[in-house]
Amino acid sequence: RLAVIDKCFSHETVEEIVDALESEAAQLNEEWCTLALKRLKEASPLALKVSLRSIREGRYQTLDECLVREYRMSINGISKPFYHDFCEGVRARLVDKDLAPKVFYFAGCTIVFFFSVQSF
Numbered sequence: 467r468l469a470v471i472d473k474c475f476s477h478e479t480v481e482e483i484v485d486a487l488e489s490e491a492a493q494l495n496e497e498w499c500t501l502a503l504k505r506l507k508e509a510s511p512l513a514l515k516v517s518l519r520s521i522r523e524g525r526y527q528t529l530d531e532c533l534v535r536e537y538r539m540s541i542n543g544i545s546k547p548f549y550h551d552f553c554e555g556v557r558a559r560l561v562d563k564d565l566a567p568k569v570f571y572f573a574g575c576t577i578v579f580f581f582s583v584q585s586f
Contacts, residue, residue: 467498480506480514494542508565510551 474486558567
């Protein structure tokens, strides 16, 4: 699995990662790959892009820098205008437990604006 994980998640963008997972899922027909893909597609597109950026930046930061970045992301994640994604995720997972978020701020990863990710 590790080779497939490295192959899929080494891509630079969320869209490329999803494409790689779709390709591997079609070839391998393994449950973990299909489940990972399903979870990515259920998540907020903005959260996916912000998280990927955070992971990539965190590789080169000290613990103090990582904690500051995580704090900033947490505050921005629950602030307007992006608090809707957080609230919708909480509703879908914890309140209604339907695991079906109705709508996110951005409909898909391809329309998440660069400045939106940078604001975190």
